[in-house]
Amino acid sequence: MIEVKAVEKPDERRDFPRGHLEAVHLSGLDFAVGTFEPGWRWSESVAPLAGTESCQIHHNGYVVEGRMHIRMDDGAESEVGPGDVFVCSPGHDAWVVGDEPVIVYDFAGGMAQEYAKAAEG
Numbered sequence: 001m002i003e004v005k006a007v008e009k010p011d012e013r014r015d016f017p018r019g020h021l022e023a024v025h026l027s028g029l030d031f032a033v034g035t036f037e038p039g040w041r042w043s044e045s046v047a048p049l050a051g052t053e054s055c056q057i058h059h060n061g062y063v064v065e066g067r068m069h070i071r072m073d074d075g076a077e078s079e080v081g082p083g084d085v086f087v088c089s090p091g092h093d094a095w096v097v098g099d100e101p102v103i104v105y106d107f108a109g110g111m112a113q114e115y116a117k118a119a120e121g
Contacts, residue, residue: 003027011025016116019037019040023111030109034102036068040102041093041095050116055091055093057114061105061107062107063102065100068081070093
């Protein structure tokens with residue numbers, strides 16, 4: 001089996017304040033490209049859609065461009081930038097650092113499946 005899709009032709013796009021996500025769904029892989037504009041912050045732009053205090057999505061990411069600061073619910077903090085590969089467990093806030101958009105590729109699956117979807121209920 002071989003399956004190929006182009007990120008330039010995503011299966012779906014989700015827009016949220018100061019950013020958007022494009023997702024490609026393949027057998028065994030849900031891949032997301034997140035674009036976050038300067039001024040974007042998860043707790044302001046996505047939390048109202050998610051209905052949670054902090055991001056509850058697990059990320060396996062690669063930063064293509066820009067810088068993002070991540071603060072875990074337990075207080076641990078880090079910053080990621082171009083060329084960085086990172087793993088981030090659920091329970092965090094994040095925001096764009098500086099005046100350059102951030103583009104993140106996420107291979108974990110949860111971002112492509114659930115991120116920035118309105119909470120049900």
